[in-house]
Structures are given as C-alpha cells and as structure tokens.
Amino acid sequence: MVRSTAVECGATVWLTGLPSAGKTTVARVLAGRLRTEGRRVEVLDGDEIRRFLSAGLGFSREDRHTNVQRIGLVAEVLARNGVFAVVPVIAPYADSREAVRKRHAASDTPYVEVHVATPVEVCSERDVKGLYARQAAGALKGLTGVDDPYEPPLTPDVYLPTQHQTPQESADAVYTALAERGLL
Numbered sequence: 551m552v553r554s555t556a557v558e559c560g561a562t563v564w565l566t567g568l569p570s571a572g573k574t575t576v577a578r579v580l581a582g583r584l585r586t587e588g589r590r591v592e593v594l595d596g597d598e599i600r601r602f603l604s605a606g607l608g609f610s611r612e613d614r615h616t617n618v619q620r621i622g623l624v625a626e627v628l629a630r631n632g633v634f635a636v637v638p639v640i641a642p643y644a645d646s647r648e649a650v651r652k653r654h655a656a657s658d659t660p661y662v663e664v665h666v667a668t669p670v671e672v673c674s675e676r677d678v679k680g681l682y683a684r685q686a687a688g689a690l691k692g693l694t695g696v697d698d699p700y701e702p703p704l705t706p707d708v709y710l711p712t713q714h715q716t717p718q719e720s721a722d723a724v725y726t727a728l729a730e731r732g733l734l
C-alpha cells in the first residue's frame with residue numbers, strides 16, 4: 551500500500567475585533583465554504599474555549615493574554631498539521647497577537663490576521679449578547695472597546711468594514727486573501 555506522508559497546507563485565520571463585530575458570523579461562513587471544498591477546518595470560538603481550555607481565566611489584561619496564547623498554541627498545532635484553524639476571538643492586545651504571529655512564523659506556519667473592523671457604535675447597536683446594554687446599565691465592567699482597551703491592528707492582512715458588507719461578502723474577502731497568498 552502506498553501512503554502519502556505529505557501534510558496538506560493549513561493556516562490560522564485569526565479574526566480580531568470588538569464584541570458583536572461579526573467575528574463568529576464571518577468565521578462560520580468562511581468555515582462552511584472551506585469545508586464544502588473538502589478542507590479540514592476547526593473553528594476555535596472564544597466562548598467555547600473559555601468554558602474548557604481557558605476555564606478559570608478572567609478578563610484582566612494578564613488573563614486575556616494567557617487566553618490568547620493558549621488559543622494561539624492550539625491553532626498553530628492544527629494549522630501546522632494541515633487544518634484551517636479559524637479563530638473568532640477578540641484578542642484586544644497587540645503584543646498578544648504579535649506573540650501568536652511569531653509562534654506561527656517560528657514553524658513556518660501560515661498566519662492571516664483579519665481585522666473585523668466594525669465601529670463600536672454599530673457593534674453596540676447589534677449587541678448580539680446584550681453586553682453593551684449591560685455595560686451601559688452598570689451591570690458589567692471591562693467591556694472591550696468601551697471601558698476596557700482594544701488595540702486595533704495597524705497592518706492587518708485583511709480589513710473588514712462589516713457595516714458596509716453582508717456576512718457573505720466579508721467571508722469572501724477573507725477567502726480571496728487566502729487564495730491570493732497561495733493557501734488554497
């Protein structure tokens with residue numbers, strides 16, 4: 551029996567942005583398209599990760615950094631082994647994201663940073679999880695982009711102004727960027 555030992559090319563696609571920016575929505579549409587085309591895909595969503603891999607971590611700067619590094623490690627391992635790791639996670643700090651990028655560079659694993667760049671005013675109107683309303687009512691403190699920092703990427707690989715796009719258009723823009731980089 552002849553067995554191929556070649557590992558298919560994977561990549562990490564990290565979608566960073568404010569709460570309700572559209573990260574999960576774009577990740578799901580993109581993942582669906584990649585799966586339809588026969589790719590192996592894992593979506594590492596922030597909420598699920600926090601229940602398991604990062605259970606016990608809070609929302610201090612340090613804990614947010616640790617959360618992002620753990621997710622970055624898992625994504626890199628997946629991507630290095632031929633999986634598309636799609637990561638819709640806020641990742642508010644530039645140095646945390648940079649460390650994840652470096653981890654990928656060290657193993658020559660493709661890493662694509664997507665800024666889901668929806669303005670805070672639009673996010674707070676969408677308010678999918680009711681976080682902006684709770685923050686405004688004084689029931690929640692430390693909401694990213696409102697009373698907790700968000701450092702936008704200065705040079706993202708893909709920039710998505712989702713207030714002017716449908717989810718499909720946003721996901722297609724990411725897909726095109728992957729194709730342009732020779733990753734598909």
Ligand SMILES: Nc1ncnc2c1ncn2[C@@H]1O[C@H](COP(=O)(O)OP(=O)(O)OP(=O)(O)O)[C@@H](O)[C@H]1O
Nearest residue numbers: 569570571572573574575576678712715716717720
């Ligand atoms: N172009 C677009 N891309 C993505 N989402 C969009 C777009 N246009 C409108 N939306 C809507 O914005 C909302 C985004 O919610 P979503 O849960 O994806 O945000 P999120 O960034 O994952 O937030 P959180 O950080 O709280 O998990 C959805 O209701 C989605 O339908």
Ligand SMILES: [Mg+2]
Nearest residue numbers: 573574575638
């Ligand atoms: Mg989400």
